[in-house]
Amino acid sequence: MTKPHPWMANSGGDAKQQMLAAVGAQDVEALFVQVPADHRMQRPLDLPPQLASEVALSRHLDDLMAKNETCADNLSFLGAGAWPHYVPAICDEVVGRYEWQTSVFGAPTSDHGRNQAWFEFTSQIGALVEMDFVGLPVYSWGCAIGHSVRMASRITGRKRVLIPAIMDPERLSVLENYCAPTEMERHIEIVTVAIGADGCIDRDDLRAKADDSIAAIYFETPSYHGVIEGNPAELCQIARDAGAEAIVGVDPLSLGLLEAPGAYGATIAVGPTQPLGVHMYAGGGVGGFIASPDEEKYAREYNTLNVSISQTRQQGEFGFGLTLFHQSSYGMRDEGKDWTGNSVYLWSLANAAYMAAMGPEGFAEIGRLIMARAGSAAQAINALDGASVDLSRPIFKEFVVQFADHDVATINDALRQRGIFGGKDITGEAGITGAAALFCVTETHTPDDIDRLVTALKEVLA
Amino acid sequence: MTAPIKDYLKRSTGFHAARWAEPVVCEMTGTGRRGIVFDDAPAPTLPGTAMRKVAPALPEITEHDALRHYLHLSQMTMGMMGVSLFGTCTMKYNPRIGERAALEHLRNLHPLQDASTLQGVLELYDNFSDFLCEVSGMDQFVFQAGGGADAAYTHACVTRAYHASRGELQQRDQIITTIQTHPCSPATANTAGFEVITLTLEENGYPSLEQLKSVVGPRTAALMVNNPDDMGIYNPDIKEWVRIVHEAGGLCFYDHANFNGVMSRLRARELGFDACMYMLHKTFGAPKGGGGPAVGAYGCAEHLVPFLPSPLVVKDGDSYRLDDDRPDSIGRVREFWGNAPQVLKAYAWARAMGAEGLREAADISVLSNNYMDKRLGEVRGVTRSNPDITVPRMEMTRHSVEKVTQDTGITIFEISIRMTDFGIDALWLSHEPWLVAEPFTPEAGELWSKEDIDYWIDVFEHVVTEAYENPEIVRTAPHNAPIHQLTTALDEPDQWATTWRAYQRKHVS
Structure with a gap:
């Protein structure tokens, strides 16, 4: 260690020497006698260089994570087990x-x-x-x-x-x-x-x-x-x-x-x-x-x-x-x-x-909002040529969209080029015939978001 | 408490935890207040009897009230705000840089996004798998398991799939473990459908080779063990154990819960193990959160890779993808591909440590524990488990206050609670069954300063002295905590209440 490490108090000062003196050991190695020699790794670990400096570490994490595209940068309709709901501050x-x-x-x-x-x-x-x-x-x-x-x-x-x-x-x-x-x-x-x-x-x-x-x-x-x-x-x-x-x-x-x-x-x-x-x-x-x-x-x-x-x-x-x-x-x-x-x-x-902040009225309100937004999205998508939604089903938050002429991968690729993550591709899953996607619409989706999706889908399906 | 002042106990005993008279949030109903509002939408038409008839009995409080309430509760949680040397859990600093990065970069990612949009997080997974492979000697790591126990369960599932692929699952229905191995190994093996054989300890502090040989055979599916154990004793026969189990056709799983003291000195694969597990929320600096979200990073050698949970992060040239088309895979032990924020935090911790930091942390952990052993051995009435084993222990040691209890009637539980009056969160005693009477198991790790460790021991010694001289103050502790000792018989069916509804029914009406 070249410098005391910010996350290890005893890597600095003379604490180690004091403790070694107290236990009567010459060096730390003497404390590992329980581990037989032939159990031990015979070389130092070969790992990427240490980033003990927080500014260097932070930059590295930012650079790595910048390779993601997020559901905030894009408009996402993915749900199916992980849902885009609003998280209060x-x-x-x-x-x-x-x-x-x-x-x-x-x-x-x-x-x-x-x-x-x-x-x-x-x-x-x-x-x-x-x-x-x-x-x-x-x-x-x-x-x-x-x-x-x-x-x-x-x-x-x-x-x-x-x-x-x-x-x-x-x-x-x-x-x-x-x-x-x-x-x-x-x-x-x-x-x-x-x-x-x-x-x-x-x-x-x-x-x-x-x-x-x-x-x-x-x-x-x-x-x-x-x-x-x-x-x-x-x-x-x-x-x-x-x-x-x-x-x-x-x-x-x-x-x-x-x-x-x-x-x-x-x-x-x-x-x-x-x-x-x-x-x-x-x-x-x-x-x-x-x-x-x-x-x-x-x-x-x-x-x-x-x-x-x-x-x-x-x-x-x-x-x-x-x-x-x-x-x-x-x-x-x-x-x-x-x-x-x-x-x-x-x-x-x-x-x-x-739950405490939501209270009974918050849950009722968000439920109505999700149903209204998801319902309007389902209706608008169903009105498109080449897409259909079974509107007779009462749905909450998620609904199946069937596509007549395109596979979902193609549609989703085209949507992604327009900054939209389409629904989960459920083609081939149980109960599904033909191309289908599971769309998720929540309180985080505005009427404008839904218009944008529908407009993009119309282009893609044309 | 931060770098405790010298001779703290002689100068002051002024610590007192926050004590907000905070109601249970469920008491705050019927006020008509709102904490969060949404745009109006018309009431929908719902089919049949789907409509809720009675609104849920939830609080009605403002946003400010909700925030204040939970911050008050956080202030009445000691955690690591004082000194916590909670053994078997390896209390580490949870660097805030990881917390900030996870919130900033990962919160808005969906696990089903197209892989082209997930390149950063998939590279993270691949990089950290490589990192842990170097640390362990294994060939692949996965992060789907939601905790150490879930990784043990993953191993039990992999064991099933491995033997099923060889047509031997019906025959191999036993998993062998030891009484000092964490309960998660026997429990997950049992849940996965195996019969569990638990080896007992012998005079060296671990089961003998003869005992192992007496149970290994054609029914053996796997061995699941930790090493060193929670007493700080390392089983030097472990390579021979692995050889014997392999010879009989079983797999060997290394629960590396107690990895901190042997980081950079031992590699599970070099000892012959087929698979191992690291807890990222423990050894690799991600927060424990009072019990997760956690990650049991499960690693294995090449011959078990086909059975790993899906999806697997795969590198194709310069890009990464999620491979879910793996016919021999056990599928999911949990939805999606793991607690990505914890993986990022652990990766950040590991990168900040590097190879030299891991070695330094292991050295300090073992040195600090031996220093504690030395000082605790000088405290009246304290003994060490396996007193005949005089060699230095690893990163923790199990001690006993049996003598103190015999002399004074004060138990280790009471001592532990009394120590919280001095800003030290309750001690880890021992997993069940208690093989050592009145046990406690401190683990200093690499985070805490020598001053913190000395303070901890000073307080311990002070409380033991109190047990001899003024036991009543120990027996009636805590005195400086947010609340007083609990008095309800919580294991009685007519008394327990895990919800406010149950409480009202049983205790109010």
């Missing part, structure tokens, strides 16, 4: 705080503020989905589906789950990993249920498959294709009649408008947390939640860490501590519920601040 300030960025477990007393914020995350998710038990977040929506299906399997003792035949391939792939390959004894079989022409679950197919072998029915509203399920209670009833869990995936931003899953008979609700005040971050903003009734049969199957409100020794004071810790993998290793570990807890603080 306070959310960035909240998650930027060094105190909880640097916190680890701590104690309920010393890290009180973070624990309270966690409880406010779970409480506000609980208010949105109308369920009483909510765990701390998991890695993603797909992971939440995976864990909840495994919960359902343990609760019912059954090894089969019904899912919609049309599901986001990202989430589906995650779920498949959670259900293990068929060669394995504890494999959970995934069975798909047909989707009708209306974009909703085919009731007849569901009833035919919902027998006493199924652990759960999983469905989403809005669906992967953005379709709002008109009678989710009916689907939940079919699950419960089969003695299965009714697991529903919801977009939390829709819940100012759409009925809460807890109100129509869902027994487990899951969903994404990124829409609640977290940037897309190239997919690094994703997170997931799991909620259920506060009944032991559910609570005792959570793999998550769970934080509970508590009284303290001071009359009238609240504290917040872990509950049901022992059932986690920290408590029981391989006998615990799946596994737990670091997740996306910092994002849950952005989520908490977002």
Whole structure:
């Protein structure tokens, strides 16, 4: 080291000498005697040059990242698991705080503020989905589906789950990993249920498959294709009649408008947390939640860490501590519920601040705005020659555009030349015939943005 | 607390955490106030019974109230604002340059953008994979796993795919680990469908070769271990372990959770391992965030690359693309391709350190821990795990206050809480099961100054003295915290409440 390093206090001054003297060692090497010589690397690491100077490092990062083009420089209609929602400035300030960025477990007393914020995350998710038990977040929506299906399997003792035949391939792939390959004894079989022409679950197919072998029915509203399920209670009833869990995936931003899953008979609700005040971050903003009734049969199957409100020794004071810790993998290793570990807890603080600032009226307002903007975009695109949208489907935020004469890659290339990122290419995916893209329109898209898209599409399709 | 003043304890005990009388945000309802507003839009026509009937019971507060509330809560979080030598977590500085760069450059990227528009972040992934390959000797790294445990899970999934590709998955249904390996290895192996065999420790502080040989066989799918362990003991037989498991046809996974002390001295691949994992939110300086977002960087040798999660960043000439067309891949363990902001922050940290910085950090970590060992050994009633092993430990050591507890009734948990009264966040004690009674496991790392470390030990010693002379002050701690000790029996079903709704139902109405 040529200079003391700004991130290592003892690389400067005589601290190392003092410590060596205290331990009675000639040099640091003497402290590594446990590592046999033939285990050791025989040469120095060959790495790019050190950039200890912050100005040099900053320039390097800027230069590297300048090679990206962003959804701020361009007009983007990509969603499908990472959505362009507005992130209030306070959310960035909240998650930027060094105190909880640097916190680890701590104690309920010393890290009180973070624990309270966690409880406010779970409480506000609980208010949105109308369920009483909510765990701390998991890695993603797909992971939440995976864990909840495994919960359902343990609760019912059954090894089969019904899912919609049309599901986001990202989430589906995650779920498949959670259900293990068929060669394995504890494999959970995934069975798909047909989707009708209306974009909703085919009731007849569901009833035919919902027998006493199924652990759960999983469905989403809005669906992967953005379709709002008109009678989710009916689907939940079919699950419960089969003695299965009714697991529903919801977009939390829709819940100012759409009925809460807890109100129509869902027994487990899951969903994404990124829409609640977290940037897309190239997919690094994703997170997931799991909620259920506060009944032991559910609570005792959570793999998550769970934080509970508590009284303290001071009359009238609240504290917040872990509950049901022992059932986690920290408590029981391989006998615990799946596994737990670091997740996306910092994002849950952005989520908490977002939900608190939004309030009930904010959720209703954003829901109406998203539906209006997405609806007008769908109508305008459907009016173009060579593009069509099934306007009979009630949609929230996302919708499928079918293209008659062009493939999506060609269209998206042409749009990109006009500074527009078109919808996700879903050609060849389940339930799709011909060329199709999934477009996402949110509160961040203005009427002018939609006009610009439509104008560009018209040129491209001509 | 920043470079604590000399003889702090003799001069002042004036630390007190912020104590805002902050309501639970859910109490602030029914005010008619707004924190964020949007343009009006007409109420849509919704099908069937899709319309929500009762508005969600959320707070009604102004933007300023929301900000103040959460900043108050942040101020009532100690984190690393004092001194935190939280063992097994390698507390490091989380450089703000990484934070700023991630926010500026990555927030508006969508993971499904055309690869031509993602060249910067894909180059970052490729560069950092190369960096970690040099550090580990592996051939490819991926960053999809959302934490260290998720990387262990990735390994369990890769293990399934590898043996399935050879038609041996049904036969190979066991994963071997040790009791001192982090719980995430046995837990993810079990979740992935394997039977878990856990080896116990023997007198050297690790399981013997004979014990390993007694369980290895045709059913062995993989070995998942860490080394050194949380006691700071390095298993010198590890190369032989790997050889034995390989000979039986199993894979070997190195959980490099405790990498800090051996950076630049050990490479997992050179020890024979097929795969390894680094925690970027730990060893590589990205923030922990109280529990993520995190990254378990999973690296493997060439023979496992086909099974890695997709998409894989691939370099074609001068440009990069995401390859999702990989028939042997395990697919996704999580949507998309990882916590890019954390990858950027870790890359920034690693570049700022360079090869010489990594060596210096490892040296300081091990030196500081041995310095702590020396001083803690002089504190009344403190003993070290495996006292017969007298060689210097690695970057952390497990100690015990069993004698203090026997003498005074004061437990390590109470000592830990009392230390927070002096600005030291609660200690890491031990993973379950507690093989050492009344354990604690400090880890100094390379960040903290000798003064910080001395202060930590001074406080520890002071609290142990209190345990002997004035146990009541320890037992009733904390005294200077935002709140007082919790009293609700949180594991009782009629008492726990993980939401405000549940609290109101159980405790108010």
